[in-house]
Amino acid sequence: MGIPSQVRIVEVGPRDGLQNEATPVSVAARVAFVEALVAAGLTTVEAGSFVSPKWVPQMAGTDQVLAALPARPGVWFPVLAPNMQGFLAAQAAGAQEIAVFGAASETFSKRNTNCTIAESLERFRPVCEAAAAAGIRVRGYVSCVLGCPYEGEVPVSKVVEVAGALAAMGCYEISLGDTIGVGTPLKSRAMLEAVAGVVPMERLAVHFHDTYGQALANILACLEAGVSVIDAAAGGLGGCPYAAGASGNVATEDLVYMLDGMGVTSGVSLDGVLAAARLITAELGSEPRSRLSKARPAIQG
Amino acid sequence: MGIPSQVRIVEVGPRDGLQNEATPVSVAARVAFVEALVAAGLTTVEAGSFVSPKWVPQMAGTDQVLAALPARPGVWFPVLAPNMQGFLAAQAAGAQEIAVFGAASETFSKRNTNCTIAESLERFRPVCEAAAAAGIRVRGYVSCVLGCPYEGEVPVSKVVEVAGALAAMGCYEISLGDTIGVGTPLKSRAMLEAVAGVVPMERLAVHFHDTYGQALANILACLEAGVSVIDAAAGGLGGCPYAAGASGNVATEDLVYMLDGMGVTSGVSLDGVLAAARLITAELGSEPRSRLSKARPAIQG
Numbered sequence: 001m002g003i004p005s006q007v008r009i010v011e012v013g014p015r016d017g018l019q020n021e022a023t024p025v026s027v028a029a030r031v032a033f034v035e036a037l038v039a040a041g042l043t044t045v046e047a048g049s050f051v052s053p054k055w056v057p058q059m060a061g062t063d064q065v066l067a068a069l070p071a072r073p074g075v076w077f078p079v080l081a082p083n084m085q086g087f088l089a090a091q092a093a094g095a096q097e098i099a100v101f102g103a104a105s106e107t108f109s110k111r112n113t114n115c116t117i118a119e120s121l122e123r124f125r126p127v128c129e130a131a132a133a134a135g136i137r138v139r140g141y142v143s144c145v146l147g148c149p150y151e152g153e154v155p156v157s158k159v160v161e162v163a164g165a166l167a168a169m170g171c172y173e174i175s176l177g178d179t180i181g182v183g184t185p186l187k188s189r190a191m192l193e194a195v196a197g198v199v200p201m202e203r204l205a206v207h208f209h210d211t212y213g214q215a216l217a218n219i220l221a222c223l224e225a226g227v228s229v230i231d232a233a234a235g236g237l238g239g240c241p242y243a244a245g246a247s248g249n250v251a252t253e254d255l256v257y258m259l260d261g262m263g264v265t266s267g268v269s270l271d272g273v274l275a276a277a278r279l280i281t282a283e284l285g286s287e288p289r290s291r292l293s294k295a296r297p298a299i300q301g
Numbered sequence: 302m303g304i305p306s307q308v309r310i311v312e313v314g315p316r317d318g319l320q321n322e323a324t325p326v327s328v329a330a331r332v333a334f335v336e337a338l339v340a341a342g343l344t345t346v347e348a349g350s351f352v353s354p355k356w357v358p359q360m361a362g363t364d365q366v367l368a369a370l371p372a373r374p375g376v377w378f379p380v381l382a383p384n385m386q387g388f389l390a391a392q393a394a395g396a397q398e399i400a401v402f403g404a405a406s407e408t409f410s411k412r413n414t415n416c417t418i419a420e421s422l423e424r425f426r427p428v429c430e431a432a433a434a435a436g437i438r439v440r441g442y443v444s445c446v447l448g449c450p451y452e453g454e455v456p457v458s459k460v461v462e463v464a465g466a467l468a469a470m471g472c473y474e475i476s477l478g479d480t481i482g483v484g485t486p487l488k489s490r491a492m493l494e495a496v497a498g499v500v501p502m503e504r505l506a507v508h509f510h511d512t513y514g515q516a517l518a519n520i521l522a523c524l525e526a527g528v529s530v531i532d533a534a535a536g537g538l539g540g541c542p543y544a545a546g547a548s549g550n551v552a553t554e555d556l557v558y559m560l561d562g563m564g565v566t567s568g569v570s571l572d573g574v575l576a577a578a579r580l581i582t583a584e585l586g587s588e589p590r591s592r593l594s595k596a597r598p599a600i601q602g
Contacts, residue, residue, distance in 0.1 A: 003487075181596070184562025185521050186304075213555040213592030214562070217517040220486050247592055254514040261485025261515070291514030291548055295482070 004228040006265045008044065009252060010175070010205060011037050013280065014065075015046035015080060017237025017249055019058045025283050027061040031068040033280040037234060038075055040272025042252075046099065049080035050089040063093035071096075078139050082113065087127045090136075097137040099175075100124045102166060104159040105148035108179075112143075117158075121165050128169040140171030141207070145191055146183030156194045164198040173203050175231055178218070181211025181247070185221035192222050205229035208250050210236060210289075215250035216258055223264070230255060235277030236289035251290030253277060305529040307566040309345065310553060311476070311506060312338050314581065315366075316347035316381060318538025318550055320359045326584050328362040332369040334581040338535060339376055341573025343553075347400065350381035351390040364394035372397075379440050383414065388428045391437075398438040400476075401425045403467060405460040406449035409480075413444075418459075422466050429470040441472030442508070446492055447484030457495045465499040474504050476532055479519070482512025482548070486522035493523050506530035509551050511537060511590075516551035517559055524565070531556060536578030537590035552591030554578060 014034050018025055025033075030048070037045050047069065048062030062079055069077055078097040081087040090098050102120050103109040109117045124140075131138045144151075145159045163174045176195060178188070188206070195204060206222045206229075208215035219230055232255045238248025253273045259266050274296065277288040287293065315335050319326055326334075331349070338346050348370065349363030363380055370378055379398040382388040391399050403421050404410040410418045425441075432439045445452075446460045464475045477496060479489070489507070496505060507523045507530075509516035520531055533556045539549025554574045560567050575597065578589040588594065 184559050186563045210592060211596045212558050213517060213552070214559055216514060217521045217559060220518045220521055247595065251514070257513050258485050258515055258518060262487045291511060294548065295512045 002226070003223045003262065003264060004226065005263075007223070007228045007230055007259065009042060009255065009266050009268055010044045010046065010229060010231045011042040011234065011252060012046045012207070012231050012249060013037070013233035013235065013237045013252070015049055015059070016231075017233035017235070018280075019049060019056055020238040020248060021058065021284055023284050024058045024060070025280070027064045027068070029280065029283045030065050033276060034065070034069060034077070036276035036279050037273070038072070040276055041266075041268040043074055043267070044076045044078065047077040047079055050086035050093075051080065051082055063089065066093045066095060076137070078137075081127060083123050084126055084130070087130055091134055095136060097139065098127070098131060099139040099141060100127060100166070100171070101141040101143065102162050103143045104154050104162050105144040105151050107150040108144045108148045111150065117162060121162070121169070124166070125169055128171065132170055138171045140166030140169070140174045141177055142166065142174060143177045143179040145176045146178040146187060147180055149180050156191050159191055160194050160198055163195045163204075167199040167203065173205055173229065174199055175205040175207045175229075177207035177231075178209055181209035181214065183208065183218050184214055185217045188218040189221040189225045192225050192227060196225070201226045202228065205231055207231035209238065210247040210250050213247070216254060219250065219255065220258070234273050234288070235281050235293070237280070247289055251277070251288065251292065253288070253290045253292040257292055303527070304524045304563065304565060305527065306564075308524070308529045308531055308560065310343060310556065310567050310569055311345045311347065311530060311532045312343040312535065312553060313347045313508070313532050313550060314338070314534035314536065314538045314553070316350055316360070317532075318534035318536070319581075320350060320357055321539040321549060322359065322585055324585050325359045325361070326581070328365045328369070330581065330584045331366050334577060335366070335370060335378070337577035337580050338574070339373070341577055342567075342569040344375055344568070345377045345379065348378040348380055351387035351394075352381065352383055364390065367394045367396060377438070379438075382428060384424050385427055385431070388431055392435055396437060398440065399428070399432060400440040400442060401428060401467070401472070402442040402444065403463050404444045405455050405463050406445040406452050408451040409445045409449045412451065418463060422463070422470070425467070426470055429472065433471055439472050441467030441470075441475045442478055443467065443475060444478045444480040446477045447479040447488060448481055450481050457492050460492055461495050461499055464496045464505075468500040468504060474506055474530065475500055476506040476508045476530075478508035478532075479510055482510030482515065484509065484519050485515055486518045489519040490522040490526045493526050493528060497526070502527045503529065506532055508532035510539065511548040511551050514548070517555060520551065520556065521559070535574050535589070536582050536594070538581070548590055552578070552589065552593065554589070554591045554593040558593055
């Protein structure tokens with residue numbers, strides 16, 4: 001297909017990133033982080049999650065985060081809503097877009113959400129219907145698309161099945177997630193192409209974690225297959241709950257560096273993302289995990 | 302051309318890696334590092350450099366390193382020999398292969414070796430002739446192939462010219478080095494393909510630094526163009542003298558992980574390289590910079 005001339009980056013730092021950092025960050029800091037990302041040119045910024053703060057304290061107050069973000073044309077702040085209860089809370093908070101999170105691994109589904117894959121899909125169905133009725137967009141995630149921390153290899157056919165089910169339910173976009181970062185380029189591309197057999201490539205996104213340093217190479221392989229939506233997290237936020245000390249999501253700034261160098265338009269400012277990454281990692285008491293941040297150290301005041 | 306089914310990894314950790322680490326390491330530790338790399342399956346391990354220890358104290362005693370390494374069929378220990386004096390010292394130490402180090406950037410050549418590119422090539426000519434007469438192989442490096450710390454962009458035509466000159470002089474292989482790690486995939490591949498117009502692809506190697514996190518993606522792009530020799534350094538040794546704190550060479554273990562996942566044979570054991578990387582970084586008082594090392598922490602004794 002050839003590499004697209006333009007891609008959209010979906011920034012997942014404020015949700016997938018912060019949710020997997022040990023230190024909870026205040027609502028004010030999360031709002032400042034999202035605003036810095038929007039200022040950097042990102043038009044889709046996952047802003048939080050409507051799950052119980054008992055399980056995910058890092059996402060507490062997502063309603064306040066949404067309330068603090070003024071609506072802007074062409075800018076979306078999806079929030080995770082795993083079930084009807086989460087959806088109603090998201091709707092009450094004024095969400096214009098939600099995300100549901102399925103898995104391609106049966107064991108991961110059971111351990112992560114305490115239900116089978118089939119049960120999780122049945123749980124999403126009324127959420128998608130209610131969202132459609134309310135004019136709220138739904139993004140679908142499929143996790144463990146290239147491997148599972150419990151099962152190891154995950155059959156591509158399972159990824160295709162779950163992605164197809166989410167698309168049929170009305171998800172406008174399906175994000176294919178290498179949750180534990182074990183994927184390599186050719187397997188990543190083959191998986192993407194298999195899914196594109198049932199869901200059009202324009203509705204697919206790829207979501208890589210950099211646990212084994214493969215994220216950018218995998219993204220390149222998928223760009224060559226024609227994908228044009230890429231998830232990333234400023235500062236490489238996130239870590240991996242299944243490999244202590246390991247890297248998190250691919251860093252938005254490393255991705256933007258690659259896209260800029262390839263002449264692929266993303267509309268995102270490298271310096272802007274780096275500033276956002278430094279802002280939030282200062283809150284976390286850490287530093288951005290990107291290579292770029294180390295190559296371009298912050299100017300000391 | 303399609304990705305080759307088999308590649309050779311040239312391990313440069315004991316030279317390009319250690320030479321750019323602040324802490325000099327003893328001869329005994331360097332020998333142990335090289336032996337660990339050979340045990341991991343690497344068949345070309347750059348063992349040191351015959352330059353003045355006044356300028357590069359990290360490479361002092363390269364003659365002793367070579368003396369401590371028994372000859373093994375099919376295993377090569379190239380050493381850098383920048384001029385006739387270095388060549389004679391390498392020959393006296395029993396080197397079977399040497400390397401010469403040219404640049405595609407005029408300013409870099411002047412600052413790094415105090416001569417123009419043309420002068421450096423004239424300096425290599427008698428070295429290549431003497432090596433040929435003595436039955437010693439010569440590998441050629443071209444540095445700054447995708448950018449220069451002083452000049453910025455480097456014209457591909459200059460890379461082609463220098464690579465062609467080294468090949469014409471008798472270098473059996475030319476390694477194209479992104480010395481400062483600024484390259485991105487499409488530019489890397491275009492540069493490689495331009496050079497392959499004058500030097501056959503089978504005689505070309507790629508050498509990437511991970512300063513901006515692009516190394517594996519660049520390698521993937523070059524593999525797709527048919528390159529089958531890749532330089533790497535265990536533990537991502539090396540740093541970048543032009544960006545303090547930045548990453549060094551692409552980590553051999555991250556590369557092997559990618560190749561294994563793609564079904565490309567390298568003959569190198571992932572666990573073996575990781576062990577070698579931990580051995581040498583313990584000497585340096587640091588830790589491997591690879592993503593793999595963080596994803597698979599050492600088992601505490």
